Amino acid sequence: MFRSPASLSVVLPEIEDLGHAPYAPVLVHMRTLHAEVAAGRAPGRVLLVEHEPVYTAGRATPPADLFDDVVPIERGGRITFHGPGQLVVYPIVPLPRRDVHDWLRRLEAFGVAICGDLGLAAVASLDGTGVFVGDRKVASIGVAIRRWINLHGIALNVAMDPRHWRRVRPCGRDPESMGDLATACGRPVGLAEVRAAVRARVSMFTDATVPL
Numbered sequence: 001m002f003r004s005p006a007s008l009s010v011v012l013p014e015i016e017d018l019g020h021a022p023y024a025p026v027l028v029h030m031r032t033l034h035a036e037v038a039a040g041r042a043p044g045r046v047l048l049v050e051h052e053p054v055y056t057a058g059r060a061t062p063p064a065d066l067f068d069d070v071v072p073i074e075r076g077g078r079i080t081f082h083g084p085g086q087l088v089v090y091p092i093v094p095l096p097r098r099d100v101h102d103w104l105r106r107l108e109a110f111g112v113a114i115c116g117d118l119g120l121a122a123v124a125s126l127d128g129t130g131v132f133v134g135d136r137k138v139a140s141i142g143v144a145i146r147r148w149i150n151l152h153g154i155a156l157n158v159a160m161d162p163r164h165w166r167r168v169r170p171c172g173r174d175p176e177s178m179g180d181l182a183t184a185c186g187r188p189v190g191l192a193e194v195r196a197a198v199r200a201r202v203s204m205f206t207d208a209t210v211p212l
Contacts, residue, residue: 012203013093017195018049023071023082026051026090030151033092038147044093046202047153050191053083055168058142065168075152077129077142078172085160085180087194090153091205098148104129104141107154110204111139114156117197120184129171136179140171150205158182158194 018026026049036042055070058077065079066072082088089110095103108124111131115122115138122133131139137157144151159182165175182189 013044013046013091013206015046015048015199015202018047020050020052020084022052023054023056027071027073030090030092034146034149034151037092037094037149044091044149044206046198046205047090047092048195048198049088049090050084050086051082051088053081053164055079055081060172073152074144075142076144077140078170079168080140080142080155080170081164081168082155083160083164085191086155086157087191087198088153088155089198091150091202093150093205095145095148095150096206100145103143103145103150106204107141107143110201111141111154111156113201113204114139114194114197115181115184117200118181118185118189118193120181133179133181133184135177136184137171137173137177138179138181138184156181156194156198158189158191 030047033042033045037044057066057070057072057079058075060076061078070079108131112122112124115131115133120133122131124131129141130137139157140155142152157180160180162178165178169175170178
């Protein structure tokens with residue numbers, strides 16, 4: 001029998017690795033899982049995926065930034081890119097505290113911790129939307145909170161083709177400000193290495209006692 005969302009706040013969530021997948025079915029899966037968790041029919045779960053190339057637009061995207069193949073979604077933030085060489089982490093879990101700002105700090109702390117596991121000194125953004133190594137943004141955050149359960153999450157740029165960013169202003173930023181972990185490390189970094197780091201850090205999404 002599944003526990004209610006409230007009782008899952010300190011339970012380590014299951015990880016579901018979706019491998020390499022197009023965006024549309026993952027979005028449907030994410031929303032379905034969110035509804036199941038909200039109804040108490042499923043525990044929280046963390047989805048990992050490397051998407052096929054796609055641009056998505058959050059609620060703050062100016063209409064002028066939209067074009068035909070952009071996918072509008074319910075998360076906060078503006079337009080961004082998902083694609084090969086990026087690991088997207090979707091924690092579909094009840095928030096450990098009913099505090100959206102705490103949740104954004106927690107996602108940023110998670111991104112900073114992943115960078116630290118790779119030997120990188122990273123810092124959180126000032127607005128709750130990402131993680132930086134030096135002046136380059138290596139992780140972007142965009143979420144929607146429904147019934148105190150998270151939807152969407154954090155995208156970790158592992159080893160990406162920078163040309164994808166130049167079509168848009170990602171998160172409203174200069175495309176040249178986007179970076180990735182491999183470049184920051186100065187060595188090859190693969191998704192398998194980052195997946196392992198993510199698996200070791202998922203407790204940060206559920207443990208309300210974690211100091212942030």
